[in-house]
Amino acid sequence: FSPSTLRAWTSHPLEAVKTASPESSTSSRLKRTKGFVDWAKDSGINYAGIELSSTESSGLGLYATQSLKPNNIIVSVPTSLTLSVEAPTDYNTAMEKNLFSSNPKAYRNAPWWASLAVQINYYDKINSMNDKAGVSIRSWMESLPRKYDTPIHWSDDTLKALQYNPMMEAVALQRRKWKMTYDDLANASKEFASSITYEDFVWGCETARSRAFSGAYSGSAFNPVPYATVLFLVAAYLGLGMGTIEQAANGAALVVCGSILKDFVLPKLLKVQKYVICPFIDMANHVGVGMSGNVAFEYFSDGFSLSTLKDVGKGEEVCIQYGPRNNDQLLQYYGFVEKGNVHDVYILPPIREWDISSLESACGRKVGVGRLEKLDRAGLLGRESNIQLGDSSNDEAANQIGGVVLTRATGIDPAVLQAMRALVSSDDEWANAGEAIGNFAEQSSPENERAAKLAIKKAMEMELESKPTSIEEDENLIKLMNAKNDSVDVEELLPIMFRLEKKKLLKEAIGNMY
Numbered sequence: 465f466s467p468s469t470l471r472a473w474t475s476h477p478l479e480a481v482k483t484a485s486p487e488s489s490t491s492s493r494l495k496r497t498k499g500f501v502d503w504a505k506d507s508g509i510n511y512a513g514i515e516l517s518s519t520e521s522s523g524l525g526l527y528a529t530q531s532l533k534p535n536n537i538i539v540s541v542p543t544s545l546t547l548s549v550e551a552p553t554d555y556n557t558a559m560e561k562n563l564f565s566s567n568p569k570a571y572r573n574a575p576w577w578a579s580l581a582v583q584i585n586y587y588d589k590i591n592s593m594n595d596k597a598g599v600s601i602r603s604w605m606e607s608l609p610r611k612y613d614t615p616i617h618w619s620d621d622t623l624k625a626l627q628y629n630p631m632m633e634a635v636a637l638q639r640r641k642w643k644m645t646y647d648d649l650a651n652a653s654k655e656f657a658s659s660i661t662y663e664d665f666v667w668g669c670e671t672a673r674s675r676a677f678s679g680a681y682s683g684s685a686f687n688p689v690p691y692a693t694v695l696f697l698v699a700a701y702l703g704l705g706m707g708t709i710e711q712a713a714n715g716a717a718l719v720v721c722g723s724i725l726k727d728f729v730l731p732k733l734l735k736v737q738k739y740v741i742c743p744f745i746d747m748a749n750h751v752g753v754g755m756s757g758n759v760a761f762e763y764f765s766d767g768f769s770l771s772t773l774k775d776v777g778k779g780e781e782v783c784i785q786y787g788p789r790n791n792d793q794l795l796q797y798y799g800f801v802e803k804g805n806v807h808d809v810y811i812l813p814p815i816r817e818w819d820i821s822s823l824e825s826a827c828g829r830k831v832g833v834g835r836l837e838k839l840d841r842a843g844l845l846g847r848e849s850n851i852q853l854g855d856s857s858n859d860e861a862a863n864q865i866g867g868v869v870l871t872r873a874t875g876i877d878p879a880v881l882q883a884m885r886a887l888v889s890s891d892d893e894w895a896n897a898g899e900a901i902g903n904f905a906e907q908s909s910p911e912n913e914r915a916a917k918l919a920i921k922k923a924m925e926m927e928l929e930s931k932p933t934s935i936e937e938d939e940n941l942i943k944l945m946n947a948k949n950d951s952v953d954v955e956e957l958l959p960i961m962f963r964l965e966k967k968k969l970l971k972e973a974i975g976n977m978y
């Protein structure tokens with residue numbers, strides 16, 4: 465893992481909306497983690513200049529106990545202490561032998577988060593001994609949150625309060641997938657089925673999804689043995705006069721290349737992903753931009769490190785970035801929403817569902833003959849929303865019907881602007897473009913451009929108006945909730961914060977359309 469390829473979890477502080485602590489009382493969890501900190505020290509985890517502390521907004525986190533300079537390693541964890549899975553296929557001999565001996569493939573072929581959920585539950589409920597490290601990891605397991613507030617647990621009414629279909633569909637898909645995955649594992653192993661319930665499994669999956677990071681590099685750590693052996697053999701070869709220096713160099717190069725191939729080239733070529741949960745580093749919270757911490761794999765020392773990226777003042781939190789996560793991912797898998805999230809997206813319904821006559825009046829043009837059919841053939845209208853949704857291999861994708869994607873960073877999908885240019889083109893513009901959608905990739909005339917953008921703007925305005933509550937109403941609701949003295953009900957607050965952020969993103973995009 466190089467620092468730049470490492471992708472951990474989700475978002476936080478400066479711009480994070482106060483959502484939920486993963487448990488009702490984080491301070492009681494902090495007490496519980498006292499044993500964890502002692503365990504960490506005894507087990508070879510080194511840390512300096514930081515401590516574990518709790519916040520109202522994001523559960524436990526890592527805080528500087530002194531001012532820290534950039535590029536300092538503040539936590540290092542031996543690889544042997546981590547839990548990890550290699551995808552697409554994970555060969556974990558302990559799990560296969562202890563839980564899936566009759567059908568190891570069931571474990572091997574499970575998705576990464578399910579394989580990690582199996583491991584977490586195994587160490588938590590069956591045997592806490594990590595043979596690789598030669599220590600019990602009970603204290604680490606005890607430091608984990610016991611309950612999560614992610615939407616998989618929400619009632620239909622709470623899900624409806626999100627006012628956002630793609631998220632509701634994503635949760636429905638997640639529920640089907642997690643249950644199916646559990647059933648497959650339970651059918652494959654009596655031991656698994658009798659010792660790990662579906663609720664346990666869901667807890668394990670949530671733990672995996674909210675605490676694992678991943679990177680493309682998945683080879684082994686630096687192993688000096690082949691290099692030392694080569695040196696010895698080369699010396700012996702030359703010393704005994706068995707050949708020329710060129711011959712020795714060729715042989716040595718072959719071995720060195722083999723090691724590099726195994727460690728760096730093959731994992732990339734085979735697209736192997738490694739997912740890792742690392743004790744202690746898994747306590748770092750997320751911030752979307754301006755993170756102060758970075759996680760990396762240390763090839764030569766065979767461990768994971770958390771280091772500072774910039775100055776961190778005493779008492780400040782060290783946050784990492786869990787990857788460029790949008791609010792759908794943050795809410796679904798981490799249980800919080802980031803305010804003004806620069807990575808957020810809005811998925812509008814596919815163009816085929818847009819109200820064409822309203823767009824026509826908004827842009828002052830009529831959709832001419834043949835345009836819609838051409839767009840449909842080019843796949844630009846999206847799919848019919850009443851089709852049976854398949855099981856997507858991308859479980860982050862909440863857009864299986866080809867909805868129109870709008871991102872905070874880059875605005876509306878350029879393909880949609882292209883489609884709209886063609887859709888509202890005059891007969892002359894259409895003929896000039898050879899009736900080919902491809903020729904609308906660039907602006908064809910300022911008038912056409914204006915009409916296309918006005919049509920898109922109208923579609924976005926209609927989307928915003930279709931919401932059961934307005935931005936102002938949502939803001940007032942949140943104010944009222946926060947004004948109440950007793951603790952806020954997370955399940956009530958989170959959907960409002962989520963939908964408010966989506967609406968603000970839409971409003972921003974409308975403002976940018978002219």
Ligand SMILES: C[S@@+](CC[C@H](N)C(=O)[O-])C[C@H]1O[C@@H](n2cnc3c(N)ncnc32)[C@H](O)[C@@H]1O
Binds near residue numbers: 473476521609675800
């Ligand atoms: C890797 S863990 C970090 C440690 C965690 N806070 C804990 O108490 O164990 C990820 C979880 O921390 C919380 N979290 C991280 N960043 C956050 C943020 N910016 N705002 C709110 N909660 C956050 C979420 O509950 C998330 O699922």
